[in-house]
Amino acid sequence: MRFDIITLFPEMFAPFLASGVTRRAYASDQVAVRLWNPRDYAQGNYRRVDDRPFGGGPGMVMLVEPLQACLDAIRADRAEDPATQVPLVLFSPIGKTLDHPAVEQWAQSPGAVLLCGRYEGIDQRFIDTHVDAQISLGDFVLSGGEIAALALLDAVTRLQPGVLNDAGSHQLDSFNPSLDGLLDCPHYTRPEVWQGQEVPPVLMSGHHAQIERWRRDQSLQITARHRPELLAKARAAGRLDRKDEAVLAKIADGL
Numbered sequence: 436m437r438f439d440i441i442t443l444f445p446e447m448f449a450p451f452l453a454s455g456v457t458r459r460a461y462a463s464d465q466v467a468v469r470l471w472n473p474r475d476y477a478q479g480n481y482r483r484v485d486d487r488p489f490g491g492g493p494g495m496v497m498l499v500e501p502l503q504a505c506l507d508a509i510r511a512d513r514a515e516d517p518a519t520q521v522p523l524v525l526f527s528p529i530g531k532t533l534d535h536p537a538v539e540q541w542a543q544s545p546g547a548v549l550l551c552g553r554y555e556g557i558d559q560r561f562i563d564t565h566v567d568a569q570i571s572l573g574d575f576v577l578s579g580g581e582i583a584a585l586a587l588l589d590a591v592t593r594l595q596p597g598v599l600n601d602a603g604s605h606q607l608d609s610f611n612p613s614l615d616g617l618l619d620c621p622h623y624t625r626p627e628v629w630q631g632q633e634v635p636p637v638l639m640s641g642h643h644a645q646i647e648r649w650r651r652d653q654s655l656q657i658t659a660r661h662r663p664e665l666l667a668k669a670r671a672a673g674r675l676d677r678k679d680e681a682v683l684a685k686i687a688d689g690l
């Protein structure tokens with residue numbers, strides 16, 4: 436899997452690629468990341484990558500020529516057969532909001548070229564010509580697409596085999612089909628009592644079946660309270676059993 440990232444700020448990626456549980460995947464190229472700066476492909480002494488918008492108005496727009504030259508270099512470096520080339524993804528508020536099913540799909544893909552916009556955005560002609568998909572991080576505006584690219588990279592990389600220290604741990608994370616798409620349960624560690632607050636006794640019992648049931652009940656409760664639509668999805672998919680429904684009925688009754 437390889438991600439080629441087009442960014443005017445490649446330095447934003449170095450600390451991220453060298454940190455945390457995912458760093459080995461990047462260092463070993465299990466998830467290969469290549470950074471490409473359009474400025475390196477810009478013409479003239481000033482290596483301009485942006486200009487004022489036609490029609491007036493505030494801000495600058497990313498120039499199409501440096502982006503085209505940069506993309507040509509990426510395609511040549513990947514030595515891609517045009518029939519099998521990876522998609523070009525633009526991070527943009529226009530895109531579909533990134534979610535777990537999309538991350539799972541990207542995690543099984545050969546990768547992509549990721550385009551990080553800056554300023555007011557990118558000359559629309561480049562988008563119309565090359566962009567295959569647009570991804571948003573949510574209904575708010577970032578200064579650039581880099582943070583969105585980092586979010587996608589991180590979410591995809593932690594799903595790769597062997598990346599997490601504990602092999603099955605991502606399966607118990609929120610939104611995961613193994614957890615029926617519900618939210619995760621609360622977690623506790625030492626000390627057993629902190630500022631008068633005790634760890635739930637069942638977690639200290641050593642009784643695995645009861646612990647598992649408690650965690651499931653907590654997930655149901657948290658999902659019902661914070662994301663009821665996820666619960667509806669799990670129910671529609673037939674993922675809630677009779678015990679789950681009994682717990683939910685009690686929650687609904689305020690018990």
Ligand SMILES: C[S@@+](CC[C@H](N)C(=O)[O-])C[C@H]1O[C@@H](n2cnc3c(N)ncnc32)[C@H](O)[C@@H]1O
Binds near residue numbers: 555576583
């Ligand atoms: C300042 S923003 C441009 C915002 C644009 N003028 C608009 O109002 O939609 C600069 C760049 O940040 C990125 N960006 C901003 N918000 C984003 C979001 N919610 N999700 C993903 N990328 C975003 C895009 O690549 C965008 O081109």
